[in-house]
Amino acid sequence: MNIDRPVMPVSYGVVAGAPEYVPMEWPWVVEQVSEARNYWVATVDGRGRPQVTPIWGVWLDDAVCFGTDAESAKGRNIARDPEIAVHLESGDDVVIMYGIAAALTDDATLTALVSAYDAKYSIKLAPSDAGTGLFAFRPGKVLAWRESDFPSTATRWRM
Numbered sequence: 001m002n003i004d005r006p007v008m009p010v011s012y013g014v015v016a017g018a019p020e021y022v023p024m025e026w027p028w029v030v031e032q033v034s035e036a037r038n039y040w041v042a043t044v045d046g047r048g049r050p051q052v053t054p055i056w057g058v059w060l061d062d063a064v065c066f067g068t069d070a071e072s073a074k075g076r077n078i079a080r081d082p083e084i085a086v087h088l089e090s091g092d093d094v095v096i097m098y099g100i101a102a103a104l105t106d107d108a109t110l111t112a113l114v115s116a117y118d119a120k121y122s123i124k125l126a127p128s129d130a131g132t133g134l135f136a137f138r139p140g141k142v143l144a145w146r147e148s149d150f151p152s153t154a155t156r157w158r159m
Contacts, residue, residue, distance in 0.1 A: 001026070006143050006156040013151040024144045024155040032088060032095050034059040035121075035148075039066070041137075042085040043077035051077060056123075058116040063115045063136040064097070065104065067125050069132045086137055092147040097139035101156075104134040124128065 003023055008014040014089065042052045053074050057066030066085055068075045078084060078101050087096040104110055110127045118124045127134055138159075145154040 004152055004156055004159040006153065008151075012154075020109045020152045022152050024146075024153050026157065027076055027143060028088070029095055029144050029157075030059065032090075032093055032134060033064065033065065033097075036110075037062060038089050040087050040089065041066075042087075043095070044073050044081055045073065046075055056071045056117075057120055057137075058113065060116055060121055061109065061111055061136070063138045065109075065116075065134070065136050067117075067132050067134045070131055070133045073135050084137065094143070094145050094147065096143045097137070099137055099139040101135040101137045101148070104136050109136070121149075 005014055005021055005023075032151070037056070038054050038058050040052055041055050045051050051073050055066045055068065055074075057064045059065075068078075070076075070079070076149055082101045083099070084097065084101050085098050088094070101102075104113065104127075114125050114127065125134065126132065140159050142157045142159075143155070146159075
């Protein structure tokens, strides 16, 4: 995992090599993502237009795992183009992730997802339901910062 400052306009105050840079710790990101109740998923529709929608999910094996109806807009968008963005609700404790959503097919992972999802939301997912797509979103790039000490904590990880 490569860690550095994100590239942002100079007017944001995020300048490579600035002495006030204090990178965020990866365990803080994992805690935020693990404890989040809601996640926002950004996909692109067939005409190239963005579509953003909230989901429920769990952090499992370094991925946000979630389900959606295969016929929903996000389900169709992910089937066509699995490159998505996921971010948390907070604008104060920011985590933004970019990566690929892949269909979950491994029985052990599906079992772990059903258990973790039920523990978090008191809802049992049904992996055998053909109309539900279950996905693992693995970030390839993550941006994080705390608004209270921005820009010194603005950090980027590349996996």
